[in-house]
Amino acid sequence: MTQMTALDTLVPGPLSLAGHRLGTPQQAGALTMVPISGPAHPGFAPPRTGLHLSGVPGYGRVELTxxxxxxxxxxxxxxxxxxxxxxxxxxxxxxxxxxxxxLLFEDACCVQAGQGGHLTGRDQWFFVLPLELRARALDLRGLHDYPKLWDDIADLNARHGLPRRGHLEQILSRRRPMLTQFQSRLELLPGQVGALFLVADRFAGLEIAPDPAYFAEMWAPLTCFAYGVAAWHAEPTPPNGPPNGPRTGPRTGPRTGARGALRLRAGEDGTAGLRAALERARAARLADIGARLAAVPTGPVELREEDRHLDLRLSTVTAPHLAGQIVTRHDRTVYASLFAR
Amino acid sequence: MDTPTFLAHLQTHDTPLTLPRGGALRWDDADLHRAVHARDAEEYALLGLAPGARPWQRARVLLQILAASQAGLDERARAVPARAVPARAVPARVVRVLTLGLPPAHVITVLLALRRLRANHKHTTRAVLRFVLEHPHADALIAARRPALLDCFEHALGTTTARGCARRIDAGDTASDYLRRRLLRFLTAPTAAASARVRALYTPDPANNPAHDPAAPAAVPASVDGHATTVLDRPVLPVDTPRPHPPTVTVTDRGDIAATLVHLYRDGPTEDLYVALCRHVGAAAAAFPRFEGTLALVLDASASMRGHGDREWAPLSQAAALRMVLSQVCARLEVIEVGGDERAPRGATDLATGVLDALGTDPDLVAVVSDGYENLFPGDLARVVAALPRAGVTTPVVFCHVMFTGGDDLRLRRPAPSLPQRGFWHQDDFAELLPWMFAHCPAGAPWLRAALHARLDALDRQADDLTPGLAA
Structure with missing residues (x-):
């Protein structure tokens, strides 16, 4: 993808993303992922293999090791x-x-109002809260009130046509076969340390990890749950028809994204003509995505330091168009999880 | 209708033929079958043996062959110099295989339909009489469906002649001129058993029937694969090898080649695994004739083809298995990898560029082998495919879906719905996949014919074992 200034536009001011580059966008339904490559900051434990949920001593209390x-x-x-x-x-x-x-987190939010059952699975696995809940959850940090997110979860369930209850697993489990496809529908690139996410062509989030191994372990939670839930909701209904089996010739119209044949110019034919037309079409679409990112409304970014360890700083970011938390070292961004507000 | 479309029809459209009492035969796709038969009767008959064809479709093929006149068949065939055998021979052999390879109840429906259609060509008579009097389970079938089979018998010979033969047999005649000219000449081996069966057809009391075939009691349900069946439901010659249906599919339960590859990918190369891989690939490829054209394979080697969790390596191992078999089957195979490569799947999926690269090798056929997740400019494959005719590109392109099980939901994995597409998840699926693929290109026509001839030869040999002396 042509070099864009989108990162600087989205996170101006003190957040330095120097060295980070945007790659060629990938798209799966309503979810667009622009891969980010950049400097690796070694020495951080990856979240799935390094972190362990060591206990839930009570409602709203979660211990990680x-x-x-x-x-x-x-x-x-x-x-x-x-x-x-x-x-x-x-x-x-x-x-x-x-x-x-x-570390015991006493301000965790319970995402299961009452006994709603459990997702079955052999491994302990983690998710990232869906985009629609993230701003509220960030606002509620530090508040020791375990049902604090139930109303927002209930609203989210209702918007998805599910019973209005504070069970997040209603979405995570019932939509799981579709949501987990996002980790394959979009594909992690070698050396990828982050991604920009757009849902229905609108900026949804920016995720930066310290190194490719860390980001690889965040891939499924981010694509399937943090952004996949909103994208699935925004996605057009899949075509009707048999879920599999042989197909000979068209039975339904082209899927979203297929807008008819490539436009060949006069004199263009053969595979060379098709290549030229393909390159033109792709350049136009890259320019379109770039323009959408550049058009994201911006404003002053406010930083509030929350934690520090040696030369690492954990800060909460608030701006009119986004919020989230970042980790910096000497003003260089090591980790960022910023989402659209 | 072109051959691949007809093949897909044979493999999917399984509605029964029905004969309403007092009504006309209900045969919903009769025009289609007649058209394909009229185009090339031999090819039509062979297609009835294509792997995966549904039983009711094979019954239709049997019905069409037996209902149609064979007049002019040899003359038409002489225009095709490549054919070495008389044109009537292939349909006759296919009829023999199908009468043994279909559930007898299906065959009886076909024979009754022939009566309803008033079809009584010589080859029809021969097939009816051989089924009624010489089927390995003929005694049990007569015991189970005597009135129907009597109708078939009398239709084949004509009521007067049939009853005349029966009277003579009942009187002890075994080889009179009358019997020879009107009945015995249609049978392969006139035996005492055949005479006894004629008597049984005209004997309503089951107590007077010949001894039951102990292997096929009509009234006693048998059990095949846990399903209760009777002799009417059970073919004596399995045309398609029964596929096991494991309750849980695993990455190593999808054929020998893929299983070996999964171990190679997981554990690294060892000599034992390579030796086993060569053996498995050789055995699988030996089942197919050589494709003398050029196949360009767009092999999706992107990150998603690696799979994840319990399914890690499942998609790529099966795609690689197909590539390895095709490399031995095809005179020229061009492989265009998309994303990473077979040993290291990675990156995004750009199928459109892969197809353009494949077309650049000047192939007879392009086959895209992918899990169907197109994410780098999604829709581009469909746009390129739609633009091919305007660009003057006529090379056929097909899409082969790599699946984890036959039950995969592909609705989000059809990047180019207009392309002919078919899924595969097990090495056994290659038997259906390859004929379907090659049928899309002119260079595949001789391949398909050779493959189906080989299949007919093999089934014929099995039929010989079942019915010694029962030649086509």
Whole structure:
């Protein structure tokens, strides 16, 4: 993709994303992912293999442990756990954990109003709160009130045509076969450390990880749940017809995204003509995505430091168009999870 | 209708033929079958044996062959110099295979339909009499469906002749001139059993029937694969090898080649695995004739083809298995990898550029092998495909969906709905996939004919074992 200034436009001021580059966008239905490559900051424990949910001692109380032998763990913003024999919870904030350290989050939000059952799974797995809940969850950080997100979850369920209850698993479990396809419908690139997400062509979020290994472990929670839920809701109904089986010739119209044949100019034919037409069409679409990112309304960014560890700083970012948390080291962004407001 | 479309029809449209009491035969796709038969009777008959054709479609093929006159068949065939055997021979052999390879109840419906259609060509008579009197389970079938089979018998010979033969047989005649000219000449081996069966047809009391075939009791349900069946439901010659349906599909339960590849991908190369891989690929490829054209394979090797969790390596291993078999089957195979490569799947999926690269190799056919997740400029494959005719490109393009099981939901995985497409998840699926693929290009016509001839030869040999002396 041609170099864009979108990153600077989205996060101006003190947040330096120097060295980070946008790649060629990928699209799956209503979800567009612009991959970000950039400098790796080694020495951080990846979230799935490094962090362990060591306990849920009570409602709204979640204990995480950094089980990695070395490396500080940056707890991903709005991470939540689905587990057997315990209420499902999500965190409202990020944090640092040194190797071997356990940390009790007493401001976690329960995302399961009453006994709603559990998702079955052999592994403990985590998600990231859906985009629609993230701003509210961030606002509620520090508040010790475990049902604090139930009303917002109930509203989200209602918008998805599900019973109006504070069970996030209604979406995560009932939509799971579709949501988990996003981790394959979009594809992680080698060396990728972050991504810009757009839902229905509008800026939805910016995610930066310390290194490719960390981001690879965030790939499924981000694509399937943080942004996949909103994208699935915005997606057109899949074509009717048999879910599989042989197909010979068209039975339904082209899927969203296929807008008829490539336009060939006079004199263009053969595969060379098709290549030229394809390149023109792609250049136009890249320019369109670039223009959409450049058009995101911006405003003054406010930073509030929340935590520090050695030379790492964890801050909450608030701006008219986005919010989230970032980790910086000497003013260089190491981790960012920013979402549209 | 072109051959691949007809093949897909044979493999999907399984509505029964029905004979309402007092009404006309209900055969919903009769015009289609007649048209394909009229185009090339031999090819039509062979297509009835294509792997995966549904039983009721094979019954239609049997009905069409037996209902149609064979007049002029040899003359038409002489215009095709490549054919070495008389044109009537292939349909006759297919009829023999189908009468043994279909559930007998289906065959009886076909024979009754022939009566309703008043079709009584010589080859029809021969097929009817051989089924009624020489089927390996003929005694049990007569016991189970005597009135229907009597109708078929009398239709084949004519009522007067049939009853005349029956009277003579009942009187002890075994080889009179009358019997030879009117009945026995249609049978392969006039035996005492055939005479006994004629008597049984005219004997309503089951107590007077010949001894039941102990292997096929009509009244006693048998059990095949846990499903209760009777002799009427059970073909004696399995045309398609029954596929096991494991309750849970795993990454190593999808054929020997893919299983070996999964171990290679997971654990790294070992000599034992490579030796086994060569053996499995060789065995799988030996089942197919050689394709003398050029196939360009667009192989999706993007990140999603690696799979994840319990399904890691499943998609790529099966796609690679197909590539390996095709490399031995095709005289020239061009592989265009998209994303990463077969050993290291990575990156995004740009199928449109892959297809353009494939077309650049001047192939007879382009086959896209992918899980269907097109994310780098999604829709471009469909746009390129739609523009091919205007660009003057006539090379056929087909889409082969890599699936984890036959039940995968592909509704979000059809990047170019206008392309002919078919899924595969198990190595056994290659038997249906390859004929479907190659049928899309002119260079595939001789391949398909050779493959189906080989299949007919193999089924014929099995039929010989079932019915010694029962030649076509």
């Amino acid at each position: 950094n089980t990695a032998a070395t490396g500080v763990a940056i707890v991903p913003l709005h991470i939540g756990y689905i587990q057997d024999r315990a209420q499902n919870h999500a965190l409202c904030r990020s944090a640092f954990l040194t190797p071997g350290q356990s």
